[in-house]
Amino acid sequence: xxxxxxxxxxxxxxxxxxxxxxxxxxxxxxxxxxxxxxxxxxxxxxxxxxxxxxxxxxxxxxxxxxxxxxxxxxxxxxxxxxxxxxxxxxxxxxxxxxxxxxxxxxxxxxxxxxxxxxxxxxxxxxxxxxxxxxxxxxxxxxxxxxxxxxxxxxxxxxxxxxxxxxxxxxxxxxxxxxxxxxxxxxxxxxxxxxxxxxxxxxxxxxxxxxxxxxxxxxxxxxxxxxxxxxxxxxxxxxxxxxxxxxxxxxxxxxxxxxxxxxxxxxxxxxxxxxxxxxxxxxxxxxxxxxxxxxxxxxxxxxxxxxxxxxxxxxxxxxxxxxxxxxxxxxxxxxxxxxxxxxxxxxxxxxxxxxxxxxxxxxxxxxxxxxxxxxxxxxxxxxxxxxxxxxxxxxxxxxxxxxxxxxxxxxxxxxxxxxxxxxxxxxxxxxxxxxxxxxxxxxxxxxxxxxx
Numbered sequence: 001x002x003x004x005x006x007x008x009x010x011x012x013x014x015x016x017x018x019x020x021x022x023x024x025x026x027x028x029x030x031x032x033x034x035x036x037x038x039x040x041x042x043x044x045x046x047x048x049x050x051x052x053x054x055x056x057x058x059x060x061x062x063x064x065x066x067x068x069x070x071x072x073x074x075x076x077x078x079x080x081x082x083x084x085x086x087x088x089x090x091x092x093x094x095x096x097x098x099x100x101x102x103x104x105x106x107x108x109x110x111x112x113x114x115x116x117x118x119x120x121x122x123x124x125x126x127x128x129x130x131x132x133x134x135x136x137x138x139x140x141x142x143x144x145x146x147x148x149x150x151x152x153x154x155x156x157x158x159x160x161x162x163x164x165x166x167x168x169x170x171x172x173x174x175x176x177x178x179x180x181x182x183x184x185x186x187x188x189x190x191x192x193x194x195x196x197x198x199x200x201x202x203x204x205x206x207x208x209x210x211x212x213x214x215x216x217x218x219x220x221x222x223x224x225x226x227x228x229x230x231x232x233x234x235x236x237x238x239x240x241x242x243x244x245x246x247x248x249x250x251x252x253x254x255x256x257x258x259x260x261x262x263x264x265x266x267x268x269x270x271x272x273x274x275x276x277x278x279x280x281x282x283x284x285x286x287x288x289x290x291x292x293x294x295x296x297x298x299x300x301x302x303x304x305x306x307x308x309x310x311x312x313x314x315x316x317x318x319x320x321x322x323x324x325x326x327x328x329x330x331x332x333x334x335x336x337x338x339x340x341x342x343x344x345x346x347x348x349x350x351x352x353x354x355x356x357x358x359x360x361x362x363x364x365x366x367x368x369x370x371x372x373x374x375x376x377x378x379x380x381x382x383x384x385x386x387x388x389x390x391x392x393x394x395x396x397x398x399x400x401x402x403x404x405x406x407x408x409x410x411x412x413x414x415x416x417x418x419x420x421x422x423x424x425x426x427x428x429x430x431x432x433x434x435x436x437x438x439x440x441x442x443x444x445x446x447x448x449x450x451x
Contacts, residue, residue, distance in 0.1 A: 003099060003107040004029075006074040010067045011035035012088050013078035014054055015044035018101055018169075021144045021156035022076065023047055025108065028158055034064055036087045042148065043155065060090035070096045076104050079172055080385040102174035105144065109164040110179045115285065118168035118175055118209055119186025119222075121330050122278045125270075126186060127167050128306050130282040131157050136299040137291045139163060147324070151304035163289075168209060170202065171195060175209050182288065183213055184220040184281050185227065189329050194357045194386075218288055220281060232280050240284045242276050247341055250312065252276050258284055263293055267301045272310040272337040279303075308435050310337065318445050319345065319425045322438050326354040326431035328365035335372050338425060348423035350414065350441075352379040352430030356389040359396060367400035373427075376406040377417055382432025411437060418444045 009026045013019050014035025020043035027033045027050060034053045037044055044054050055062050067073050075091045075098040091098055109116070117127045124147040131143035140160020146167045148155050168175035168183070171192050188206050190199045210219055210227055219229030223238035232240040243262075245254040252268040254276050268279045279300055286296045305311060314320035319342065325331050331351070338347060351370060353359045359366065359381055370376050378394040398408055409417055414437060418426070428434055428441060 001097070003074060003104045004111070006031070006072055008032045008034075008067050008069070008073040009076060010063070010073055010091070011076045012085065012091075013037055013081045013101075014047065014052075015039070015041040016078050016080060016101075017043060017146055017148075017155055018105075018144070019076070019078050020044070020047055022101060022104055022108075023052060024050060024156050025142065025144070025158065027052060032066060034067055036063075046154070055087075058086035060087060063087070063090070068094075070094060074099065074104070076101055082385075100172075100174070102169075102172070102177050105166065105174075106177035106179075109144075109166045110177075111164075112161055113163045114178065114180040114214075115163065115165045115182045115184075116168040116175065116178045116180035116209075117166070117184050117186070117281075118170065118206065119184070120170065120189035120191055121327065121333070122186045122274065122281075123167040123169070124324075125275055125306060125309050126184065126278040126281050127165055128309075129268075129279050129300070129303055130285055131165055132303050133282060133286045133291065133296050133299040134163070134165070134289075135159060136302075137286075137289075137295055139289065139291070141165060147309060148307045149304060150307060170205060170209075173205055176205065176212065178209075179212050179214055180217060181214050182218050182220070182285060183210060184285060185210065185222060185225060186278065186281060187222050188225060189327065190362075191327055191358070193361045194355075220284060220288075222277075230284065232284060233277065240280060242280055245273070245276055247271065252279070256280055256283055258287070261293075263297065266297055269301060269303045270305055270310065271312065271341060272333070273340065274333045274337065275310065308438075310334070311438075313438055313442055314445060317448075318423075320441060320445055321425070321427045322435065322441075323427065323429050324431055324435070325429040326358070328362050328369040331366070331369040331429060334427065334429065335369065338427065339372075342425055345424040346374045346422070347425045347427065348375045348377065348421055349373040350377045350379065350409075350417075350426070350428045350434070352432045352434040353381045353394055353397065354431040355384055356381055356386050356392045359394075360389055360392045363396055364400055366397045367402070370397070371401045371403040371406075373403075374405060375421070375423055376401060376403060377409050377414075378406070379409060379411060379430070379434065382430065382434070384432065414441060415444045419448050 015037035141163035143165035223231040223233030240258040
């Protein structure tokens with residue numbers, strides 16, 4: 001029985017960024033949807049408002065009786081859920097069909113024309129920009145996004161089903177289930193060594209993903225990667241390249257040279273040099289869909305940005321930027337961008353490591369990326385789906401940072417840290433719940449100035 005043929009869908013971990021968009025899409029298909037999550041979130045509150053019932057207790061007694069019929073109910077879970085979870089085990093013991101989020105997603109996006117955005121970094125930004133472009137075109141599409149777009153206040157866009165846009169996530173090798181018509185590989189970096197043996201194993205998986213293209217499919221890839229496809233980058237030999245890039249009034253301005261054309265004075269309503277490359281990938285994919293360049297350029301200029309992707313939260317009395325960066329290469333990109341934008345400002349970074357395994361695997365790389373900031377404040381590791389690893393903690397990074405201006409703090413200590421701090425630029429980074437502290441950081445910075 002295909003994942004799309006059920007009447008009822010029960011999502012375990014429904015508040016996750018990937019799960020919540022799927023739950024909303026199934027509701028859009030007039031399916032009955034409910035779910036469980038450990039705690040309330042922006043996504044779970046949004047689903048509640050749409051009429052989806054969510055429980056926040058591992059009590060199978062309060063599952064709606066309509067979802068206790070194994071013949072018409074599909075159970076969808078995220079790998080972040082603990083194997084001992086009582087809700088998950090209730091459905092297992094009663095012989096329900098249980099699938100990972102990736103299986104349902106693959107059945108949806110493979111059913112029509114699919115655009116899949118892959119890469120270790122930049123998937124959410126590129127998918128968001130491309131989705132905004134299509135939203136401003138006549139094309140009918142649905143987009144599953146790994147972040148929340150400003151203005152839309154959503155991680156899914158539903159405007160038809162002729163085209164599906166999806167982030168092709170390499171974690172757990174889930175992207176190998178997707179069979180795209182158009183694929184993009186933004187970059188390949190070492191990560192997820194709880195899943196992959198080494199960097200060669202990661203590269204081989206990306207090759208398998210590229211080989212999943214449907215007949216006559218198109219691959220767009222970073223020019224530093226050796227693939228048969230259309231390359232993009234800043235190299236002179238790239239098929240599409242960015243030229244004349246500059247920052248002006250909190251925007252990126254650049255030209256794109258592609259297919260014997262130069263598209264001039266493209267304005268991206270976003271900062272961060274790495275985001276110019278993401279925008280270029282979205283631009284050339286949109287061109288391949290026969291969207292007029294004028295529509296694409298206008299859409300880039302009005303792009304509203306994504307929460308926690310180089311989000312400038314304050315400009316006065318200090319500059320405060322929040323970002324999802326959780327990998328050493330991403331931290332490096334953020335540092336290079338703020339150094340270019342604000343070369344004379346002293347920079348404080350508040351970083352929350354994500355996952356014990358990632359911290360262990362990239363200890364030195366994290367230290368080397370973070371020590372470039374003028375001051376470093378490290379929070380405890382956000383464990384997500386993992387159990388603690390003996391000997392691995394934020395102090396493991398702290399001890400390797402070659403910069404004496406560093407502190408280990410609890411989340412509750414952030415206001416005191418900021419009240420005593422005189423740095424002119426504050427950056428919060430991490431993929432955990434540090435994003436929940438954005439309002440606290442903003443308020444503290446403002447209150448500090450008033451005092």
